Amino acid sequence: MTRTRWLDERERAAWRGFLEASHRVERALEQQLKEDAGLSHPQYEVLVRLADAPGRELRMTELARLLITSKSGLTYQIGQLEKRGHVRRRSCPTDVRGVFAQLTDQGYEALRQAAPGHVDAVRTALIDVLEPDELDVLARALGRVGHRLR
Template identity: 55%
Template sequence: MDEARDALEPREMRAWMAFLAAGHLIDHQVERQLKHDGGLSHAEFEVLVKLRSAAGRRLRMSDLAREAMVSKSRLTYQVTRLERAGLVKRSGCPSDRRSVWAELTDDGAAALDRVRPGHRRVVRETLIDVLSPDEIDLLGDALTRVADRLHER
């Protein structure tokens, strides 16, 4: 490991610290809105969103974990909470006894409908409206490159 190369220059440190601060603050605002409007955590909201966009509003738990970018154990915890609330149901997969499906219920879809307007408002107020159209494009391109690099690993 080359410590001299790994050290961050002042402008790099500024970018890193701003990324961390903005990410934490935006996540806090989103979490607050989701809890207030629907009693959901941000992670639970993401699970519901992934299920709603899936064919038949259902995914295998392993695929859902990959889509939501969480560990299988963390996903099991979230889905258990959502299932207790009646927002998701689990069922066995007839073609593969080792697989379990997670499916969005009608109540889960209704919960998403309740929280989505506020979620969009918070995203717009905390990020989109602060940036110019060019900055939005630049941010989208830059963070896509970062995500692509991490997915490759």
């Protein structure tokens, strides 16, 4: 049996700081998007990923992978966005089980209108709080964490 490596004081401080900051940033972004654009943060991220994709569309499985979410969770978000006319689904012509999500012009416009307020909220909650060298360290450190967990 492996012995547990408990967190020391420094490690606990880093872990607790990460948890608090990540939860508070997420809450601030969720609130801003709901109030200003009527979107949830996951819905906004769907719109961003589709806007960045060739032809403004992605297979649902690829979109779920990019968003690090379950297929069922993505299906729910796409359904909500579809009701608002922001996204449409279409069958994959080469795979009967495949489904594409495509950003509509209305969805692109909703994203275009939501983006400035969202960027301001990201700056307020995180980016402008940090010094340039801290941003570099944060990007490298969180990049390593993400890579390890992939």
